[in-house]
Amino acid sequence: MRLPNSEKSRAVLVGMSAYQTAQDFSVLESVTTNLERLESFLRKHSALQHISAVPDPTSSVTVLDALQSAGNQATDLLLFYYAGHAVPLDHDLGLTTAGSSRRWPEATTIPFDLIRREISRSPAVVKVVILDCCYSGRAVARRPMGDTATPPLRPTTIDIRGALVLAATDGKTEAEADGRDGCTAFTGELLDILRTGHQTDEEFLTLDQTYRLLVDRLGQRDLPRPTAAVRDTAALLALTVNYGRIQGLDNTTGLAVSSTLVQSFSALHDVVHNVHDGKLPTIRSLNPYTLGATPSPVGNAETHGDVDWYVARTYNNVDLRLQSAVRTGSAVAANTTENQLVLVLGPSKSGKTRTAFEMLRKAAPDALLVEPVPGHVDAVAHHPAVRDSTTPIAVWLDDIHRYLTHANPLTNAQLDAIARRAAPTVFIATVRSERHAELLSGITEPTRETRLLLERAHVIELRPTCEDATEDHRARLLYPRRDLSRGLAAHLAGAPSLLSWYRSGEPIEITIVRVAVDWVRVGRPDPITESVLIELTVDRLADDFPEIEPSVQEIRDDLRKVRNAPAANGRVAALTTHPQPGPNRAYTPFDYLVAADDGQEGQARPIPETFWKRVLDNAVPEHAYAVGLAAESRRNPQAAIAAWKVAAHGNHLDAMDALVYYLRKKIDPPDLELSKYWYEQAAKHPDRRSGPRRDPRRRSELDDKFR
Structure with a gap:
């Protein structure tokens, strides 16, 4: 079976x-x-x-x-x-x-x-x-x-x-x-x-x-x-x-059974990345590029350790604090009631992933590494390879916002369930500074849980090497004759030159990338398919460059250019290609460009209101719900409500709960009738009837208000 x-x-x-x-x-x-x-x-x-x-x-x-x-x-x-x-x-x-x-x-x-x-x-x-x-x-x-x-x-x-x-x-x-x-x-x-x-x-x-x-x-x-x-x-x-x-509930953890618990009984590689021969790898057997660090001309997964020297992060004692935090977490007794989450915070391409990995390898080289697939953390907690292991484990959550904005979002309860295993466990995560600020601003029930998780974390902030004289000097000694004015990690990735192209390139090419960037900024967790990217590019060109009327083939030709890395830009392209079944492709943008449009390199570029609506076309309920969370974090209540309505009509319980609150509290005048309608729909939802969901005290408050 x-x-x-x-x-x-x-x-x-x-x-x-x-x-x-x-x-x-x-x-x-x-x-x-x-x-x-x-x-x-x-x-x-x-x-x-x-x-x-x-x-x-x-x-x-x-x-x-x-x-x-x-x-x-x-x-x-x-x-x-x-x-x-x-x-x-x-x-x-x-x-x-x-x-x-x-x-x-x-x-x-x-x-x-x-x-x-x-x-x-x-x-x-x-x-x-x-x-x-x-x-x-x-x-x-x-x-x-x-x-x-x-x-x-x-x-x-x-x-x-x-x-x-x-x-x-x-x-x-x-x-x-x-x-x-x-x-x-x-x-x-x-x-x-x-x-x-x-x-x-x-x-x-x-x-x-x-x-x-x-x-x-x-x-x-x-x-x-x-x-x-x-x-x-x-x-x-x-x-x-x-x-x-x-019976819908794991009585040991108090964690409601969700969709991904099902996959805990499947093969380990269905719920965890970087599985080697069906087993979890040790940290010493890995390298930073397999865990999310951006490859560069001096280092990648095959050449790591040759000439990609690590620059010690001495500003604010980042390296020492990270090692101490990891060792403290690893020394915590098994079966602890709370997780030990270490969160490395900093701008895009400041070296967060590389620094976190190097200090993790130095502090706990023989620990097993678990990198959950986003949305599957609760399944990981129940998988025998994790639950029954007597070896220390480090749970790797690079770009933690991918986990927090998923349709099955990461929660403290999920991390606590893993921490109750029979051996020490440490959790290490990274997040961009502006993403961290957005995630802390949520006010609905799911995003309140996100805020609680982030507030409980041990935060260690990292800055680019160029902002500290000692780090900048050491980087220039190890990497002479290079322009490190934006920091070492950004230079090696080719980020500054790519950003310069992004801000002054040809209109069609730039528009293609902007659409892909905005797809991420509005919260779509899935890569944008080529057909949708071309369709939305046509719409955006009509708004931003009405004098240009390219054919679909011309757009496709320019797309081919931007998905390939220019020779001067290290190893990165503006868009990363993801093969899809059949002839189609899908794409994700380089995260440095997303961060730049979110204000890391100056003023943030606004997301067109029409785009919030277009990304909901053919969105499955889980993706529409994620768009709503992104809209909420970006202080766009109308876009959040529109997205959650799409998800709620698709029978998404969390979207129904979000609408109950938002329609009462976040619009003026409140729409109490529609809020009550979604409250009643949520009460009849099979998942509501079959077991507890999130905070029962919150549900009791809603019950009192609508009685």
Whole structure:
């Protein structure tokens, strides 16, 4: 029994709720709810993160293209879900799209055989099909699991190795449209089972157990009986941990179980960076470039230690204070009740990462290093490689704002959960000065938690070497004949020359980079894809340089230039490229340019109000919520409210809570009616019902105000 591998799995969720010809097929509002809640659950509570939602597809091509793309990328699990109307075809099942007609079902629906063929071509080890539609049992090839009395239908999906088909009905029965929590009967029950689990001692809720629970529960309510078929060991896969076993709360830590706890049972590399042969590395086996330091002409991950000399940071006794803080944290007894967070604070490209690493290596070279994937710190706390290790551990949180502004943000409770392990643990983090100030300014419940975490940290401030005569002299001795007027770290990265280009370059190139920079500044945690970057660049050029009307190809050509490092700029480019599935790319900007636009090198550049709105187009709830947090930290309440509304409509509980507060306290006049509406929606949220969330005293205050 296991969970799917997050990076190697893909899911396609199709929901058909509205049709072009109303007299042919009725509207299914519950299907819209199905799609929203299933996607939200999978993203928050399963190992599945690469999910393509396809609401109301206009044709079979839309569905098959999405399935083909996901199938080509999946090497572990491929999940296909369909909810909507379906019609029986001759020896097959027709799945409807917006243009389907009952008069011509063969010509206007998607024969399930096409779905079967596309799934069979995928290299995925396990293929799971979930059909919530009338007559869906026609896709089941053999007897349902655990029911030898049901006769087989025709061989379709089950002839695919490693496949499982779960259908809402048999081949002759219509599905029930109205069910639990506004969903259809089948999907509503499925989601409830996944959320609540089964009262056993099993860690995982397998697909086989899920099917058996569905049969039992739907049967008790006299609803259509689901059918299923399986080949090989697909039924032993799980989409989630068994919440019936863990009951939503880890009683040892008092930490509410969240989406990433699921991944603590997955491979270590799913929740931690820099895993070596399935094990955590020692600090002495690493180098600063593998942990986030910017490569330069004098040093990178391959050449570290040759000529990239470390300049001792003697100003304000930074090196000595860092070593002392690390050693103090490492000496703290195991099972401590509070974490020991050391926070290195300073401007962009002042040497924070290099300094933190060098002092960590000097103070605790044989400790194991844990670098959590952002959003997965609670999973790390429960992973056996961390929880059960008797070796001292250093938890590395470079650019801690990535963890604090994530949809599953870092909290003191998560760090405390790690600190309770059976051996000493120290936490070391870095953050840019202006980011630190922004994070301390939040006033909503999630950002108050961020402020508490930062206020509890042991802060050590670092300045560029050029601001201290002793450090500047030592740097010039080690690196002669170089312009160190902006500091050693900035010079080696090529940051000053890149910034000079950024402020005086060609309009199209500069606009491309500004859009990518602003994408980060407004809080989008995901890299900006090339297609979105080009689209937003066109919009920004129309506003900033209306006299320029470049073609898409011209923008694409200039994008190619800015993503490559100029020879004079060290090893950095204005944009870092992130490969994506298929022909697309995604990009993140050089952080020094982000810091410059935030005011590190003079006056901050304003973010256009229209940009706050555009970044919400097609944003998943978690990303919209993160945009709201960024807007709040930048004192833009209207943008925060707009972003949180998008997230809340996507069933994001924290966004609902933020709206309750903001609509009462941060706008004039207050919108008490809308605030109460989101309070009521949050009260009905499944996560609110299933266990405690954040500070119960805060929830009690809200209860009193709305009684």
